[in-house]
Amino acid sequence: xxxxxxxxxxxxxxxxxxxxxxxxxxxxxxxxxxxxxxxxxxxxxxxxxxxxxxxxxxxxxxxxxxxxxxxxxxxxxxxxxxxxxxxxxxxxxxxxxxxxxxxxxxxxxxxxxxxxxxxxxxxxxxxxxxxxxxxxxxxxxxxxxxxxxxxxxxxxxxxxxxxxxxxxxxxxxxxxxxxxxxxxxxxxxxxxxxxxxxxxxxxxxxxxxxxxxxxxxxxxxxxxxxxxxxxxxxxxxxxxxxxxxxxxxxxxxxxxxxxxxxxxxxxxxxxxxxxxxxxxxxxxxxxxx
Amino acid sequence: xxxxxxxxxxxxxxxxxxxxxxxxxxxxxxxxxxxxxxxxxxxxxxxxxxxxxxxxxxxxxxxxxxxxxxxxxxxxxxxxxxxxxxxxxxxxxxxxxxxxxxxxxx
Numbered sequence: 001x002x003x004x005x006x007x008x009x010x011x012x013x014x015x016x017x018x019x020x021x022x023x024x025x026x027x028x029x030x031x032x033x034x035x036x037x038x039x040x041x042x043x044x045x046x047x048x049x050x051x052x053x054x055x056x057x058x059x060x061x062x063x064x065x066x067x068x069x070x071x072x073x074x075x076x077x078x079x080x081x082x083x084x085x086x087x088x089x090x091x092x093x094x095x096x097x098x099x100x101x102x103x104x105x106x107x108x109x110x111x112x113x114x115x116x117x118x119x120x121x122x123x124x125x126x127x128x129x130x131x132x133x134x135x136x137x138x139x140x141x142x143x144x145x146x147x148x149x150x151x152x153x154x155x156x157x158x159x160x161x162x163x164x165x166x167x168x169x170x171x172x173x174x175x176x177x178x179x180x181x182x183x184x185x186x187x188x189x190x191x192x193x194x195x196x197x198x199x200x201x202x203x204x205x206x207x208x209x210x211x212x213x214x215x216x217x218x219x220x221x222x223x224x225x226x227x228x229x230x231x232x233x234x235x236x237x238x239x240x241x242x243x244x245x246x247x248x249x250x251x252x253x254x255x256x257x258x259x260x261x262x263x264x265x266x267x268x269x270x271x272x273x274x275x276x277x278x279x280x281x282x283x284x285x286x287x288x289x
Numbered sequence: 290x291x292x293x294x295x296x297x298x299x300x301x302x303x304x305x306x307x308x309x310x311x312x313x314x315x316x317x318x319x320x321x322x323x324x325x326x327x328x329x330x331x332x333x334x335x336x337x338x339x340x341x342x343x344x345x346x347x348x349x350x351x352x353x354x355x356x357x358x359x360x361x362x363x364x365x366x367x368x369x370x371x372x373x374x375x376x377x378x379x380x381x382x383x384x385x386x387x388x389x390x391x392x393x394x395x
Binding site for chain 1 (some may be wrong): 302303304305306307335336337338339340341342370371373374377
């Protein structure tokens with residue numbers, strides 16, 4: 001269960017969607033839902049964020065999510081470390097080399113520190129130069145700042161999360177790994193989605209997937225969103241293309257995958273009253289050649 | 290003589306737009322600083338802080354407090370760790386369009 005290709009990400013999305021369809025809302029004693037990782041070969045940062053999403057969505061419906069897996073397996077140990085870090089946030093959980101453990105950024109003031117920690121992880125565990133890691137840190141800082149400025153409204157009762165938080169997880173190749181080095185960062189917010197931000201400002205009839213692709217064009221969000229003078233997503237697209245990487249964005253009912261090859265977008269469902277993702281999930285992969 | 294302001298003595302690693310505003314206020318409140326002849330040293334600062342929102346907020350705050358100094362503020366010399374930062378800052382500063390304070394607060 002990893003998200004490297006659009007098809008792999010769609011497979012994961014279908015698992016989450018199917019799970020939610022089988023856990024209808026109810027009142028009273030919490031019901032239990034089991035998600036098994038026993039036949040899972042690997043997970044990545046996006047998997048972890050989707051587990052978080054599933055857990056919170058189920059809790060809203062009166063369900064409690066339980067994860068099961070082989071305690072000695074690689075994916076299970078990853079889940080244990082990451083969710084343990086999320087729960088405790090107390091440095092007890094030791095990451096493996098190159099691992100940037102799942103964490104919650106609960107206020108804009110923490111953002112710079114957290115992104116810098118990810119960049120430190122990239123510097124330490126890949127062959128990226130200081131300048132390269134600094135460039136990536138700056139570009140990702142732009143996107144996360146945009147999320148806090150435009151994506152997150154004030155918390156309201158009944159919202160998925162009542163606080164303004166972003167969840168972030170990532171991975172960098174271990175320096176001893178003979179495979180080409182890469183850095184991965186994924187972030188999820190639960191605010192106003194990209195399609196919701198743009199749907200009344202661009203041409204009518206665009207699907208959510210198309211709206212996300214439009215948001216990645218230079219100048220679109222700058223024209224459409226008040227006080228946004230940064231290039232944000234368009235700069236990030238340039239960055240992933242220059243680094244032979246990929247950018248995946250899942251927001252409301254749209255999925256976009258952009259790489260040096262072809263842009264790809266897809267609509268997941270049409271009912272905007274019950275969107276697939278109440279927020280946005282952004283995944284960035286950068287390769288070092 | 291050029292005055293050098295050391296960013297790390299004023300700034301924290303907070304939210305970039307907030308820190309940009311803080312820098313503008315510190316510079317404008319310092320009577321010994323002439324914006325015509327100042328260098329702001331932002332070396333050894335986190336790259337995630339030094340983004341467009343930081344510099345846009347710096348210029349926006351200058352405009353709010355002393356609008357007559359906005360064009361001078363665009364010519365401030367920035368000392369940064371990397372060449373790509375210099376290029377990006379030049380692009381952002383050149384493209385900056387000040388907003389009326391009421392609109393900017395929305």
